[in-house]
Amino acid sequence: MSHLDRSKRMMEAGMEYLFGATPYIDPILSYGKGSCVWDVDGNRYLDMNAGQFCMTFGHSYKPFIDRITEQMTEIYHSNTSALSDGIFEASKLMAEINQYNVSKTLFLSTGSEANEAAIRYAKFYTGRNGVASVDKGYHGLTLASQSSTMAGKWSLPKVDGTFSVKTPVYIHSEEKVDEEIFVSDCIKELKHLFNTVGDQLSCFIIEPIIGVGGMAKIPARYLKELRKQCDEYGTVLILDECQCGFGRSGEWFAYQMDGIIPDMVTTAKAMANGLPVSGLTMRKEIAERVEGRLTHFSSHQNDSLAAACVIFVINEIKNRNLLSGNKKKGALLLDAISEVCGMTEGLSNPRGWGLMCGFDIDDTLISDYRQVSGQLREALLKNGALVQAVRQGRTFRVMPSYCITEAEIVEFKELFERSVKEIFSSK
Numbered sequence: 001m002s003h004l005d006r007s008k009r010m011m012e013a014g015m016e017y018l019f020g021a022t023p024y025i026d027p028i029l030s031y032g033k034g035s036c037v038w039d040v041d042g043n044r045y046l047d048m049n050a051g052q053f054c055m056t057f058g059h060s061y062k063p064f065i066d067r068i069t070e071q072m073t074e075i076y077h078s079n080t081s082a083l084s085d086g087i088f089e090a091s092k093l094m095a096e097i098n099q100y101n102v103s104k105t106l107f108l109s110t111g112s113e114a115n116e117a118a119i120r121y122a123k124f125y126t127g128r129n130g131v132a133s134v135d136k137g138y139h140g141l142t143l144a145s146q147s148s149t150m151a152g153k154w155s156l157p158k159v160d161g162t163f164s165v166k167t168p169v170y171i172h173s174e175e176k177v178d179e180e181i182f183v184s185d186c187i188k189e190l191k192h193l194f195n196t197v198g199d200q201l202s203c204f205i206i207e208p209i210i211g212v213g214g215m216a217k218i219p220a221r222y223l224k225e226l227r228k229q230c231d232e233y234g235t236v237l238i239l240d241e242c243q244c245g246f247g248r249s250g251e252w253f254a255y256q257m258d259g260i261i262p263d264m265v266t267t268a269k270a271m272a273n274g275l276p277v278s279g280l281t282m283r284k285e286i287a288e289r290v291e292g293r294l295t296h297f298s299s300h301q302n303d304s305l306a307a308a309c310v311i312f313v314i315n316e317i318k319n320r321n322l323l324s325g326n327k328k329k330g331a332l333l334l335d336a337i338s339e340v341c342g343m344t345e346g347l348s349n350p351r352g353w354g355l356m357c358g359f360d361i362d363d364t365l366i367s368d369y370r371q372v373s374g375q376l377r378e379a380l381l382k383n384g385a386l387v388q389a390v391r392q393g394r395t396f397r398v399m400p401s402y403c404i405t406e407a408e409i410v411e412f413k414e415l416f417e418r419s420v421k422e423i424f425s426s427k
Protein backbone atom coordinates (compact mmCIF):
# COMPACT_ATOMS: atom_id res chain seq x y z
CA MET A 1 0.00 0.00 0.00
CA SER A 2 1.32 3.45 -0.90
CA HIS A 3 1.36 6.31 1.59
CA LEU A 4 -0.92 8.09 -0.92
CA ASP A 5 -3.32 5.24 -1.42
CA ARG A 6 -6.52 7.10 -0.60
CA SER A 7 -5.48 10.21 -2.54
CA LYS A 8 -4.69 8.14 -5.61
CA ARG A 9 -8.01 6.32 -5.52
CA MET A 10 -9.89 9.61 -5.09
CA MET A 11 -7.98 11.21 -7.97
CA GLU A 12 -8.65 8.32 -10.31
CA ALA A 13 -12.36 8.30 -9.64
CA GLY A 14 -12.76 12.07 -9.29
CA MET A 15 -11.11 13.15 -12.52
CA GLU A 16 -13.95 11.61 -14.45
CA TYR A 17 -15.92 14.82 -13.86
CA LEU A 18 -13.32 17.42 -12.97
CA PHE A 19 -11.72 19.25 -15.87
CA GLY A 20 -7.94 18.91 -15.90
CA ALA A 21 -6.92 22.53 -16.39
CA THR A 22 -3.38 21.77 -15.23
CA PRO A 23 -1.52 18.62 -14.11
CA TYR A 24 -2.45 17.84 -10.51
CA ILE A 25 -0.08 16.37 -7.95
CA ASP A 26 -1.10 13.23 -6.07
CA PRO A 27 -1.96 14.25 -2.53
CA ILE A 28 -5.54 15.42 -2.11
CA LEU A 29 -5.50 17.95 0.69
CA SER A 30 -8.10 17.84 3.41
CA TYR A 31 -6.86 20.06 6.24
CA GLY A 32 -4.60 23.05 6.81
CA LYS A 33 -3.28 24.72 9.92
CA GLY A 34 -0.63 27.46 9.96
CA SER A 35 2.22 26.61 7.59
CA CYS A 36 1.11 22.98 7.21
CA VAL A 37 -1.41 21.01 5.22
CA TRP A 38 -2.48 17.36 5.55
CA ASP A 39 -3.72 15.03 2.83
CA VAL A 40 -6.57 12.54 2.99
CA ASP A 41 -4.03 9.79 3.82
CA GLY A 42 -2.93 11.72 6.91
CA ASN A 43 0.47 12.87 5.58
CA ARG A 44 1.67 16.32 6.71
CA TYR A 45 3.42 18.83 4.43
CA LEU A 46 5.03 22.21 5.01
CA ASP A 47 3.17 24.45 2.56
CA MET A 48 6.06 26.54 1.24
CA ASN A 49 3.80 28.26 -1.28
CA ALA A 50 1.07 29.34 1.17
CA GLY A 51 -1.60 27.84 -1.08
CA GLN A 52 -1.15 29.74 -4.35
CA PHE A 53 0.80 32.45 -2.40
CA CYS A 54 -2.50 33.66 -0.96
CA MET A 55 -2.54 32.36 2.64
CA THR A 56 -0.98 35.46 4.18
CA PHE A 57 -1.24 34.26 7.77
CA GLY A 58 -1.31 30.52 7.06
CA HIS A 59 -4.16 28.05 6.98
CA SER A 60 -7.18 28.22 9.33
CA TYR A 61 -6.05 31.50 10.91
CA LYS A 62 -8.57 31.80 13.72
CA PRO A 63 -8.66 35.61 14.11
CA PHE A 64 -9.34 35.94 10.35
CA ILE A 65 -12.02 33.25 10.39
CA ASP A 66 -13.71 34.93 13.36
CA ARG A 67 -13.70 38.36 11.70
CA ILE A 68 -14.93 37.03 8.36
CA THR A 69 -17.61 34.88 10.01
CA GLU A 70 -18.84 37.97 11.84
CA GLN A 71 -18.93 39.91 8.55
CA MET A 72 -20.78 37.05 6.83
CA THR A 73 -23.53 37.21 9.42
CA GLU A 74 -24.00 40.95 8.73
CA ILE A 75 -23.55 41.60 5.00
CA TYR A 76 -20.95 40.28 2.58
CA HIS A 77 -22.26 41.05 -0.88
CA SER A 78 -24.38 43.84 -2.28
CA ASN A 79 -25.53 45.00 -5.67
CA THR A 80 -22.76 46.66 -7.63
CA SER A 81 -24.34 50.11 -7.38
CA ALA A 82 -24.97 49.82 -3.63
CA LEU A 83 -21.89 50.22 -1.50
CA SER A 84 -21.73 48.62 1.90
CA ASP A 85 -19.95 49.14 5.15
CA GLY A 86 -16.18 48.81 5.27
CA ILE A 87 -15.41 49.62 1.66
CA PHE A 88 -14.44 53.26 2.37
CA GLU A 89 -12.11 52.22 5.17
CA ALA A 90 -10.53 49.53 2.96
CA SER A 91 -9.90 52.00 0.13
CA LYS A 92 -8.41 54.56 2.52
CA LEU A 93 -6.05 51.88 3.86
CA MET A 94 -5.02 51.02 0.28
CA ALA A 95 -4.13 54.69 -0.24
CA GLU A 96 -2.20 54.76 3.03
CA ILE A 97 -0.01 51.75 2.19
CA ASN A 98 0.68 53.35 -1.21
CA GLN A 99 1.78 56.43 0.78
CA TYR A 100 -1.14 58.37 -0.76
CA ASN A 101 0.69 58.63 -4.11
CA VAL A 102 -1.56 56.07 -5.74
CA SER A 103 -4.77 56.46 -3.92
CA LYS A 104 -8.13 55.45 -5.40
CA THR A 105 -9.03 51.77 -5.38
CA LEU A 106 -11.56 49.55 -7.09
CA PHE A 107 -11.89 46.10 -5.46
CA LEU A 108 -12.34 43.09 -7.74
CA SER A 109 -11.84 39.32 -7.48
CA THR A 110 -8.70 38.04 -9.22
CA GLY A 111 -5.33 39.34 -10.34
CA SER A 112 -6.25 38.83 -13.99
CA GLU A 113 -9.41 40.83 -13.48
CA ALA A 114 -7.51 43.70 -11.83
CA ASN A 115 -5.02 43.81 -14.72
CA GLU A 116 -7.80 43.59 -17.28
CA ALA A 117 -9.50 46.58 -15.61
CA ALA A 118 -6.20 48.50 -15.39
CA ILE A 119 -5.59 48.03 -19.12
CA ARG A 120 -9.19 48.94 -19.90
CA TYR A 121 -8.93 52.20 -17.96
CA ALA A 122 -5.47 53.01 -19.35
CA LYS A 123 -6.88 52.66 -22.88
CA PHE A 124 -9.84 54.87 -22.06
CA TYR A 125 -7.69 57.48 -20.28
CA THR A 126 -5.17 57.79 -23.10
CA GLY A 127 -7.47 57.07 -26.04
CA ARG A 128 -4.80 54.67 -27.32
CA ASN A 129 -4.87 50.95 -28.01
CA GLY A 130 -1.25 49.82 -27.51
CA VAL A 131 -0.16 47.78 -24.49
CA ALA A 132 3.48 46.93 -23.77
CA SER A 133 5.16 44.55 -21.36
CA VAL A 134 8.35 42.58 -20.86
CA ASP A 135 8.46 39.16 -22.48
CA LYS A 136 8.66 37.17 -19.22
CA GLY A 137 5.88 38.98 -17.43
CA TYR A 138 2.85 37.12 -16.05
CA HIS A 139 -0.32 39.16 -15.72
CA GLY A 140 -3.07 36.54 -15.87
CA LEU A 141 -4.99 34.59 -18.47
CA THR A 142 -7.97 36.74 -19.39
CA LEU A 143 -7.99 38.37 -22.81
CA ALA A 144 -5.89 41.52 -22.38
CA SER A 145 -3.87 40.24 -19.41
CA GLN A 146 -3.03 37.08 -21.38
CA SER A 147 -1.87 39.08 -24.39
CA SER A 148 0.72 40.69 -22.11
CA THR A 149 1.63 37.43 -20.37
CA MET A 150 4.87 35.93 -21.72
CA ALA A 151 4.54 38.19 -24.76
CA GLY A 152 1.14 36.68 -25.55
CA LYS A 153 2.62 33.23 -26.17
CA TRP A 154 -0.59 31.46 -25.17
CA SER A 155 -3.17 33.95 -26.35
CA LEU A 156 -5.02 33.00 -29.46
CA PRO A 157 -5.61 35.38 -31.03
CA LYS A 158 -3.46 37.98 -29.31
CA VAL A 159 -5.16 41.35 -28.78
CA ASP A 160 -4.14 43.88 -31.44
CA GLY A 161 -1.51 46.42 -30.49
CA THR A 162 0.44 44.42 -27.89
CA PHE A 163 4.19 44.88 -27.77
CA SER A 164 6.91 43.31 -25.70
CA VAL A 165 10.57 43.89 -24.99
CA LYS A 166 13.30 41.70 -23.56
CA THR A 167 13.04 41.18 -19.78
CA PRO A 168 16.02 42.75 -17.99
CA VAL A 169 16.74 39.63 -15.93
CA TYR A 170 20.40 38.82 -16.25
CA ILE A 171 20.57 35.51 -14.38
CA HIS A 172 18.46 33.78 -17.02
CA SER A 173 19.87 35.47 -20.09
CA GLU A 174 21.91 33.44 -22.52
CA GLU A 175 23.87 36.46 -23.66
CA LYS A 176 27.56 36.27 -22.97
CA VAL A 177 28.01 39.85 -21.80
CA ASP A 178 28.31 41.23 -18.30
CA GLU A 179 25.30 42.35 -16.32
CA GLU A 180 25.82 46.10 -16.79
CA ILE A 181 25.96 45.71 -20.56
CA PHE A 182 22.98 43.37 -20.56
CA VAL A 183 20.78 45.80 -18.61
CA SER A 184 21.98 48.72 -20.76
CA ASP A 185 20.99 46.75 -23.87
CA CYS A 186 17.54 46.11 -22.40
CA ILE A 187 17.17 49.83 -21.68
CA LYS A 188 18.18 50.59 -25.28
CA GLU A 189 15.48 48.24 -26.51
CA LEU A 190 12.97 49.89 -24.18
CA LYS A 191 13.84 53.36 -25.49
CA HIS A 192 13.60 52.09 -29.04
CA LEU A 193 10.10 50.77 -28.35
CA PHE A 194 8.98 54.16 -27.04
CA ASN A 195 10.76 55.98 -29.89
CA THR A 196 8.92 53.93 -32.46
CA VAL A 197 5.46 53.32 -30.96
CA GLY A 198 5.40 55.39 -27.73
CA ASP A 199 2.56 57.57 -28.98
CA GLN A 200 0.40 54.44 -29.52
CA LEU A 201 1.01 52.99 -26.06
CA SER A 202 -1.80 53.34 -23.53
CA CYS A 203 0.21 51.53 -20.87
CA PHE A 204 3.27 49.53 -19.94
CA ILE A 205 2.55 46.73 -17.47
CA ILE A 206 5.34 45.11 -15.48
CA GLU A 207 5.95 43.20 -12.23
CA PRO A 208 8.67 44.92 -10.14
CA ILE A 209 9.71 41.41 -9.11
CA ILE A 210 9.00 38.90 -11.86
CA GLY A 211 7.29 35.83 -10.39
CA VAL A 212 6.20 33.14 -12.87
CA GLY A 213 8.79 34.39 -15.37
CA GLY A 214 11.67 33.44 -13.07
CA MET A 215 11.67 35.07 -9.60
CA ALA A 216 13.89 38.04 -10.37
CA LYS A 217 13.85 41.71 -9.52
CA ILE A 218 13.72 44.24 -12.31
CA PRO A 219 16.81 46.46 -11.83
CA ALA A 220 16.06 49.87 -10.31
CA ARG A 221 17.68 51.73 -13.17
CA TYR A 222 15.44 49.95 -15.67
CA LEU A 223 12.30 50.85 -13.70
CA LYS A 224 13.45 54.47 -13.41
CA GLU A 225 14.03 54.70 -17.17
CA LEU A 226 10.63 53.12 -17.76
CA ARG A 227 9.01 55.75 -15.50
CA LYS A 228 10.81 58.46 -17.50
CA GLN A 229 9.71 57.07 -20.86
CA CYS A 230 6.10 56.70 -19.69
CA ASP A 231 6.14 60.34 -18.51
CA GLU A 232 7.60 61.54 -21.79
CA TYR A 233 5.05 59.70 -23.95
CA GLY A 234 2.00 60.02 -21.70
CA THR A 235 1.85 56.24 -21.22
CA VAL A 236 0.29 54.82 -18.05
CA LEU A 237 2.74 52.81 -15.94
CA ILE A 238 0.96 49.81 -14.38
CA LEU A 239 2.90 47.92 -11.74
CA ASP A 240 1.54 44.44 -11.25
CA GLU A 241 2.08 43.65 -7.57
CA CYS A 242 -0.34 40.72 -7.51
CA GLN A 243 2.42 38.37 -6.38
CA CYS A 244 5.21 40.54 -4.96
CA GLY A 245 3.01 43.14 -3.23
CA PHE A 246 1.19 43.40 0.07
CA GLY A 247 4.22 43.02 2.27
CA ARG A 248 5.71 39.88 0.78
CA SER A 249 9.00 41.58 -0.09
CA GLY A 250 9.24 43.24 3.33
CA GLU A 251 7.85 46.50 1.92
CA TRP A 252 4.15 47.08 1.38
CA PHE A 253 4.94 47.17 -2.33
CA ALA A 254 8.09 46.11 -4.15
CA TYR A 255 8.05 49.37 -6.13
CA GLN A 256 8.78 51.21 -2.87
CA MET A 257 12.30 49.71 -2.84
CA ASP A 258 13.24 51.77 -5.86
CA GLY A 259 11.43 55.00 -5.11
CA ILE A 260 9.41 55.13 -8.30
CA ILE A 261 5.74 56.03 -8.29
CA PRO A 262 3.42 54.10 -10.62
CA ASP A 263 0.22 55.40 -12.20
CA MET A 264 -1.65 52.22 -11.36
CA VAL A 265 -0.93 49.31 -9.03
CA THR A 266 -2.70 45.98 -9.22
CA THR A 267 -2.90 43.65 -6.22
CA ALA A 268 -4.32 40.19 -5.42
CA LYS A 269 -3.22 37.03 -3.57
CA ALA A 270 -1.84 38.06 -0.12
CA MET A 271 -4.31 40.96 0.21
CA ALA A 272 -7.16 38.69 1.35
CA ASN A 273 -5.63 35.70 3.17
CA GLY A 274 -6.90 33.14 0.66
CA LEU A 275 -10.23 34.65 -0.39
CA PRO A 276 -10.63 35.88 -3.99
CA VAL A 277 -10.04 39.62 -3.74
CA SER A 278 -7.98 41.91 -5.98
CA GLY A 279 -7.49 45.62 -6.36
CA LEU A 280 -6.83 48.26 -8.96
CA THR A 281 -5.38 51.36 -7.32
CA MET A 282 -4.67 54.47 -9.38
CA ARG A 283 -3.34 57.96 -9.08
CA LYS A 284 -5.99 60.47 -8.14
CA GLU A 285 -5.44 62.60 -11.28
CA ILE A 286 -6.17 59.59 -13.50
CA ALA A 287 -9.07 58.36 -11.37
CA GLU A 288 -10.76 61.74 -11.47
CA ARG A 289 -10.50 61.86 -15.26
CA VAL A 290 -12.12 58.45 -15.81
CA GLU A 291 -14.58 58.14 -12.90
CA GLY A 292 -18.16 58.36 -14.05
CA ARG A 293 -17.13 58.35 -17.72
CA LEU A 294 -16.28 54.68 -18.20
CA THR A 295 -18.46 52.37 -16.12
CA HIS A 296 -16.95 49.17 -14.80
CA PHE A 297 -19.26 46.39 -13.72
CA SER A 298 -18.60 42.96 -12.24
CA SER A 299 -20.68 40.93 -9.81
CA HIS A 300 -18.14 40.86 -6.99
CA GLN A 301 -16.96 44.41 -7.08
CA ASN A 302 -16.38 46.39 -3.86
CA ASP A 303 -18.06 43.66 -1.80
CA SER A 304 -18.09 44.14 1.96
CA LEU A 305 -16.48 40.69 2.20
CA ALA A 306 -13.50 42.04 0.21
CA ALA A 307 -13.40 45.10 2.46
CA ALA A 308 -13.38 42.99 5.62
CA CYS A 309 -10.51 40.86 4.26
CA VAL A 310 -8.39 43.83 3.19
CA ILE A 311 -8.92 45.78 6.44
CA PHE A 312 -8.06 42.67 8.45
CA VAL A 313 -4.93 41.86 6.42
CA ILE A 314 -3.52 45.40 6.49
CA ASN A 315 -4.16 45.87 10.22
CA GLU A 316 -2.78 42.44 11.08
CA ILE A 317 0.42 43.10 9.09
CA LYS A 318 0.78 46.41 10.95
CA ASN A 319 -0.10 45.08 14.41
CA ARG A 320 2.16 42.05 14.13
CA ASN A 321 4.97 44.09 12.56
CA LEU A 322 5.12 41.62 9.69
CA LEU A 323 6.94 43.86 7.20
CA SER A 324 10.11 43.71 9.28
CA GLY A 325 9.20 40.13 10.25
CA ASN A 326 9.15 39.15 6.57
CA LYS A 327 12.56 40.74 6.04
CA LYS A 328 14.01 38.92 9.04
CA LYS A 329 12.47 35.52 8.31
CA GLY A 330 13.17 36.01 4.60
CA ALA A 331 16.88 36.41 5.42
CA LEU A 332 16.81 33.16 7.44
CA LEU A 333 14.97 31.35 4.66
CA LEU A 334 17.42 32.62 2.05
CA ASP A 335 20.38 31.53 4.20
CA ALA A 336 18.85 28.06 4.46
CA ILE A 337 18.18 27.83 0.72
CA SER A 338 21.67 29.15 -0.11
CA GLU A 339 23.35 26.64 2.17
CA VAL A 340 21.53 23.70 0.59
CA CYS A 341 22.02 25.01 -2.98
CA GLY A 342 25.73 25.26 -2.13
CA MET A 343 25.88 21.48 -1.61
CA THR A 344 25.49 20.65 -5.28
CA GLU A 345 26.48 22.15 -8.59
CA GLY A 346 23.02 21.27 -9.89
CA LEU A 347 21.38 24.18 -8.06
CA SER A 348 22.20 27.84 -8.54
CA ASN A 349 21.19 31.47 -8.00
CA PRO A 350 19.56 31.39 -4.57
CA ARG A 351 17.85 34.76 -4.19
CA GLY A 352 15.11 36.49 -2.30
CA TRP A 353 13.33 39.67 -1.27
CA GLY A 354 11.63 39.19 2.07
CA LEU A 355 9.56 36.01 1.89
CA MET A 356 9.76 35.84 -1.91
CA CYS A 357 12.64 33.42 -2.46
CA GLY A 358 13.77 31.30 -5.36
CA PHE A 359 16.58 29.18 -6.76
CA ASP A 360 17.33 27.52 -10.08
CA ILE A 361 18.22 24.14 -11.46
CA ASP A 362 21.37 24.95 -13.37
CA ASP A 363 20.30 24.25 -16.95
CA THR A 364 23.82 24.86 -18.26
CA LEU A 365 24.83 21.66 -16.42
CA ILE A 366 21.55 19.74 -16.40
CA SER A 367 20.00 19.47 -19.83
CA ASP A 368 17.10 17.24 -18.71
CA TYR A 369 16.10 19.90 -16.16
CA ARG A 370 12.37 19.19 -16.59
CA GLN A 371 12.82 15.63 -15.41
CA VAL A 372 15.24 16.55 -12.63
CA SER A 373 12.92 19.31 -11.45
CA GLY A 374 10.05 16.81 -11.30
CA GLN A 375 12.24 14.43 -9.28
CA LEU A 376 13.20 17.16 -6.84
CA ARG A 377 9.57 18.22 -6.36
CA GLU A 378 8.60 14.57 -5.81
CA ALA A 379 11.40 14.12 -3.27
CA LEU A 380 10.37 17.29 -1.45
CA LEU A 381 6.80 16.09 -1.38
CA LYS A 382 7.74 12.65 -0.09
CA ASN A 383 9.92 14.24 2.59
CA GLY A 384 7.12 16.63 3.55
CA ALA A 385 7.20 19.95 1.65
CA LEU A 386 5.00 21.43 -1.05
CA VAL A 387 7.06 23.63 -3.39
CA GLN A 388 6.25 24.85 -6.89
CA ALA A 389 8.49 25.41 -9.88
CA VAL A 390 8.20 27.71 -12.90
CA ARG A 391 10.13 28.14 -16.19
CA GLN A 392 9.43 24.51 -17.20
CA GLY A 393 10.73 23.44 -13.80
CA ARG A 394 13.98 25.41 -13.87
CA THR A 395 13.08 27.91 -11.14
CA PHE A 396 11.68 26.97 -7.74
CA ARG A 397 9.71 29.56 -5.80
CA VAL A 398 9.61 29.45 -2.04
CA MET A 399 6.96 31.82 -0.73
CA PRO A 400 5.50 30.64 2.58
CA SER A 401 2.93 32.39 4.76
CA TYR A 402 4.04 35.48 6.69
CA CYS A 403 3.53 33.47 9.89
CA ILE A 404 6.07 30.74 9.14
CA THR A 405 8.10 30.15 12.28
CA GLU A 406 11.88 29.98 12.57
CA ALA A 407 11.52 26.31 13.60
CA GLU A 408 9.58 25.63 10.39
CA ILE A 409 12.32 27.29 8.35
CA VAL A 410 14.84 24.96 10.01
CA GLU A 411 12.56 22.00 9.29
CA PHE A 412 12.30 23.05 5.65
CA LYS A 413 16.08 23.29 5.40
CA GLU A 414 16.46 19.74 6.74
CA LEU A 415 14.00 18.20 4.35
CA PHE A 416 15.27 20.26 1.41
CA GLU A 417 18.77 18.99 2.19
CA ARG A 418 17.54 15.39 2.41
CA SER A 419 15.73 15.76 -0.91
CA VAL A 420 18.75 17.30 -2.63
CA LYS A 421 20.98 14.45 -1.39
CA GLU A 422 18.55 11.95 -2.89
CA ILE A 423 18.56 13.62 -6.31
CA PHE A 424 21.94 15.27 -6.83
CA SER A 425 25.47 14.14 -6.24
CA SER A 426 27.31 16.46 -3.86
CA LYS A 427 30.03 18.90 -4.88
Ligand SMILES: Cc1ncc(COP(=O)(O)O)c(C=O)c1O
Nearest residue numbers: 110111112138139140211242243
Ligand atom coordinates in the same frame (compact mmCIF):
# COMPACT_ATOMS: atom_id res chain seq x y z
C1 LIG B 1 2.08 38.94 -11.09
C2 LIG B 1 0.75 38.29 -11.32
N1 LIG B 1 -0.21 38.99 -11.93
C3 LIG B 1 -1.42 38.46 -12.16
C4 LIG B 1 -1.71 37.17 -11.77
C5 LIG B 1 -3.05 36.59 -12.07
O1 LIG B 1 -3.77 36.46 -10.90
P1 LIG B 1 -5.05 35.47 -10.85
O2 LIG B 1 -4.52 34.09 -11.02
O3 LIG B 1 -5.63 35.74 -9.49
O4 LIG B 1 -5.96 35.88 -11.94
C6 LIG B 1 -0.73 36.41 -11.13
C7 LIG B 1 -0.99 35.03 -10.73
O5 LIG B 1 -0.13 34.24 -10.49
C8 LIG B 1 0.53 36.98 -10.91
O6 LIG B 1 1.52 36.28 -10.32
